[in-house]
Amino acid sequence: METLVALLPMILIFVVFYFLLIRPQTKRQKEVQSMQNALERGDHVVTIGGLHGVVHQIEDTQVVLKCDQSLLRFNRSAIAEVVKKANASFAE
Numbered sequence: 001m002e003t004l005v006a007l008l009p010m011i012l013i014f015v016v017f018y019f020l021l022i023r024p025q026t027k028r029q030k031e032v033q034s035m036q037n038a039l040e041r042g043d044h045v046v047t048i049g050g051l052h053g054v055v056h057q058i059e060d061t062q063v064v065l066k067c068d069q070s071l072l073r074f075n076r077s078a079i080a081e082v083v084k085k086a087n088a089s090f091a092e
Contacts, residue, residue, distance in 0.1 A: 036076050039063060042086030047078045055086075 039045070043055045045065065053065030053072065063079060065072050 035082060036079050039076070039079065039082070040086050043082050044084040045079050046081050046083055047074055048080045049078070052083070 039055055039058055041055050041058060044052070045055060045063075046052050047065075051065070051067060051072070053067040055063055056066040056071060057064035058076075061076055063074050063076050065074060
């Protein structure tokens, strides 16, 4: 019984860390992964380096972005966010 009482604070700390740090991080990773898998041609995206471009071509693990007149090849994991979907209509 004494060992359980001695281990209880460590178990409690682990549970708190799980709910405050580990679980939200894994949830965010799953969201980013699903966003990267749902990329389509014509999507306006931003890379992790801050480069803005339009998806020109999608391959297995790579994406070709069109920026001004240049075509740049990035790993799919380098896409940080989709700013505007290709077929989305926004009221402006």
